Amino acid sequence: MKKGKLFFAVLYVLWLALFVVVPIALLLFQSLTSESGQLTLNNFVSYFSSGTYLRMTFNSIFYAFLITLITLVISYPTAYLLSQLKNRQFWLLLVILPTWINLLLKTYAFIGLLSRDGTANSFIGLFGISPQQLLFTDSSFVLVSSYIEIPFMILPIFNALNEIDRDLVQASRDLGANSWQTLWRLIIPLSMPGVKSGVQSVFIPSLSLFMITRLIGGNRVITLGTAIEELFLTTQNWHMGSTIGVILIIAMVATMVITRERKKSVLRRGGK
């Protein structure tokens, strides 16, 4: 029995080794060596002493935070509404649907929408407003990124809300709480695990966005993602690129740790 289980694990372990462990090891190695192949911490020193890199880091975190905040503000009420609907599975499908479409396609669609002679400008033109620069601004970058990330925020929150026992809500009402009190004291605290995993799955990828940054933000927005891309593909400085990669990984792990499930969780009860 145990051997059989091991057999099934082999493929995945191989996969994990080849595409996760080895690349991370290589990344770490590159970040700790100089162009001449010597072990050094110089890359990290130059990272932390460079105003440009630190600004990029700040930018990345700031935009990821902004994107996460915007998606959360939009997604929570949406998920709550969805969880109250009769045909919630159908409406949820509509929310998930865009995630099936290739990211690049969606981004290009936004270029069409936001460009100087795009749909958005033609629309405001109807009201006599002259065309605005929409594309290649930081707001358009935040808008498109949020749009792309919203389903990943809605889904875990919806699941958490959906799992809340209806009897709990009835008990809260029974004990004298109105809808708002029930929402604040019961529903929001009970859906926190969903909010946390939503924040994780939006904030972490948003840290390393570069494609949307390039196509929508132009060179108005420079983040760690775009920096890595440039260091690897343009400047060919793999050592510095790897250094930033390692720092991004550390930032992601830190996010995971901060937003992880506390021991005293609702989910543990379900696992009893």
Added chain:
Amino acid sequence: MTEETVQPLIEFKNVSLDYGETKVLKKVDLEIEEGKFYTLLGPSGSGKSTILSLISGRLQPTGGDILIEGKNVNSLPSNQRKVNTVFQNYALFPNMNVYDNVAFGPSIKGFSKKKIDQLVKSMLKLVKLDDFSDREISEISGGQQQRVAIARALANQPKVLLLDEPLSALDYKLRKEMQSELRELQQRLGITFIFVTHDQEEALAMSDWIFVINDGKVEQSGSPVDIYDEPINHFVANFIGEANIVPGVMKEDYLVSFAGKDFKNVDAGMRTNERVEVVIRPEDLDIVVPSRGKLQVTIEDQSFRGDSYEITAIDDAGNEWAVQATNPAKIGQRRGLKFDPEDIHIMRLNESEEDFDARLESYEGED
């Protein structure tokens, strides 16, 4: 009859509830007075929990009126009613510890911290959980969760406590303990308890007054003794305790014929030669030598019940009789069944509760 003038605490007038085509409740009338222990007893799907949901405001009736203290509350939301519920699965808030669960109601009401604290502590003491206030809900046993649910509901100082099959998840021994504790609690607090159960033994043991619910209607209501001794129809007789129910004919007042013989009894008020059902409880039957028995039977089967034997016997007319006996019998043996006139209870077919009560009054008045 002075009770009639007292305003009932809760009153159902012709209350119906339909889900589309399905009629869950069919014109239910009932009255709940202050300070008594009521039980809604019925099989699952009978509508007993629905009645509770209507009282608490979780459901609205599709017909009729629900009054609390004389005021129509048909559409009053549950958070504005002076009733609180102990839910079947307890519905304790998993994001709060024991203390915060009990403090939920009082804190919603905006009581001061000090008052909340006093209230919560006294409630936890009431349910004997003084030392558990810091525990998480997931850390306490089912029986303790049950007590927290009761304390949480009582912390709101309700006029009526609704209990929706709260003991069904507990094991036999704990259930027995909680039965007497709940009864004691109700008497100490002096508020009305409305208890829902499908367990007739539980209902008989705990209640001042029982409503037997079946198929969305109140079949019969009365004290446990009334309902046990004088069930109104086949369903009630069968549902409450064990009963031998055989067809018979009422020859005249106080004389009934069944199993091919005539017997003196204590019921009256039927038409001459009316077809009726005869009820005799297994514990009212004695097995004796054939010559001393009122009915001659053959022992068919027996099983040991710990404190007694349950014996099945068949009379010459083919009726089956369940007998609760202290001594064993031999299968296949000819024996007699002995019973007194008072042990025979007669039920008319399709008699309503009003007619039943009126008939009882008419001939009991003659004596």
